[in-house]
Amino acid sequence: MAGVDDLARALERTPGGGIILTSVDAIADWARGYSLWMMPMGTACCAMELIAASFSKFDFDRHGSIPRPDPRHTDVMVVAGTITHKMAPAVKRLWEQMPDPKWCIAMGNCAVSGGIFYYDTYSVVRGVDTFLPVDVYIAGCPPRPEALQDAVLRLRDKVRAESISPARVREVEGILPLPSDPPKGEVAAESTGGGS
Amino acid sequence: MDIKELREHLCATYPDLCPLFSIEFGDGVLSVDRSRFHDAAADLKSLGFDRLGMVTAVDFGDELEMVYRLQSREMRAGIFVKTRLPREEAVIETVVDLWDAADWQEREVYDMFGIVFTGHPDLRRILLTDDWVGWPLRKDYDDPTIIRRPDYL
Numbered sequence: 001m002a003g004v005d006d007l008a009r010a011l012e013r014t015p016g017g018g019i020i021l022t023s024v025d026a027i028a029d030w031a032r033g034y035s036l037w038m039m040p041m042g043t044a045c046c047a048m049e050l051i052a053a054s055f056s057k058f059d060f061d062r063h064g065s066i067p068r069p070d071p072r073h074t075d076v077m078v079v080a081g082t083i084t085h086k087m088a089p090a091v092k093r094l095w096e097q098m099p100d101p102k103w104c105i106a107m108g109n110c111a112v113s114g115g116i117f118y119y120d121t122y123s124v125v126r127g128v129d130t131f132l133p134v135d136v137y138i139a140g141c142p143p144r145p146e147a148l149q150d151a152v153l154r155l156r157d158k159v160r161a162e163s164i165s166p167a168r169v170r171e172v173e174g175i176l177p178l179p180s181d182p183p184k185g186e187v188a189a190e191s192t193g194g195g196s
Numbered sequence: 197m198d199i200k201e202l203r204e205h206l207c208a209t210y211p212d213l214c215p216l217f218s219i220e221f222g223d224g225v226l227s228v229d230r231s232r233f234h235d236a237a238a239d240l241k242s243l244g245f246d247r248l249g250m251v252t253a254v255d256f257g258d259e260l261e262m263v264y265r266l267q268s269r270e271m272r273a274g275i276f277v278k279t280r281l282p283r284e285e286a287v288i289e290t291v292v293d294l295w296d297a298a299d300w301q302e303r304e305v306y307d308m309f310g311i312v313f314t315g316h317p318d319l320r321r322i323l324l325t326d327d328w329v330g331w332p333l334r335k336d337y338d339d340p341t342i343i344r345r346p347d348y349l
Binding site (some may be wrong): 085086119121122170 | 231324332339342344
């Protein structure tokens with residue numbers, strides 16, 4: 001990715017290069033966002049919902065999300081299920097085998113926080129975000145395939161906000177505001193109050 | 197074969213095991229001492245209990261109890277065999293020589309309770325990592341990663 005980063009920086013410095021950069025971004029993000037191939041890291045009952053999601057009733061192929069058993073073919077790891085301390089090194093190793101750019105969805109309460117195994121358990125990792133960079137969390141025990149569908153669409157929004165230039169993030173509608181963002185309504189109220 | 201027939205059959209064949217037999221919650225239970233446990237297991241096998249269904253243990257504080265579930269296809273009956281072990285010296289003879297199914301089951305009991313099976317061919321941890329410290333299913337097990345449930349939950 002280093003060569004691409006240098007190219008993107010050079011384009012940003014060049015007058016008129018931004019047009020090329022944004023065009024390349026648009027094509028790259030379109031291609032990435034509509035071909036989010038899944039690494040199905042199914043370790044518990046959430047895997048049943050994950051399997052159901054790829055079959056005909058929910059049909060995730062129409063979103064371009066195809067489950068692949070090989071981490072080297074995939075873009076997004078869906079951690080569906082309880083991860084134990086013994087399993088965690090294997091999950092991390094599979095994650096490291098996935099090529100960049102890659103994303104992670106934590107599906108279900110166990111993958112989010114440990115879930116029902118949070119208290120009084122000696123063997124369960126309290127959330128895969130302790131060792132993986134999770135992009136989208138799905139609550140539920142287990143979540144419905146519709147919830148996974150929503151997560152894939154949210155992840156697509158996030159992917160489409162990315163740029164091949166490292167320091168650059170495109171503004172895309174549909175991204176949920178972070179808690180640190182100023183609320184839009186209050187900013188408007190302050191500006192009208194200052195004017196009067 | 198129901199429990200009364202099983203008791204009669206057991207008492208007729210092995211009279212020394214007869215006073216150890218009792219009925220708990222509708223199941224036949226044979227409570228034996230550790231010293232004669234392996235002989236009793238061999239006797240039960242020759243009686244017709246050809247299948248070892250389950251091996252587990254219970255922590256009673258000062259004592260650990262081994263629980264074996266034996267089943268017989270021929271008699272269509274099952275029996276529990278229970279043995280109390282002192283906590284400080286939790287050692288018992290293996291039954292791998294009688295039932296091959298005991299191999300991994302005893303490894304799991306060793307993994308979770310730290311009960312040592314003498315004569316076991318390959319006694320090492322089976323579910324936890326090899327460098328794990330402690331026996332997690334003992335009541336006094338503690339681990340810094342465990343988050344204790346607060347009282348209000």
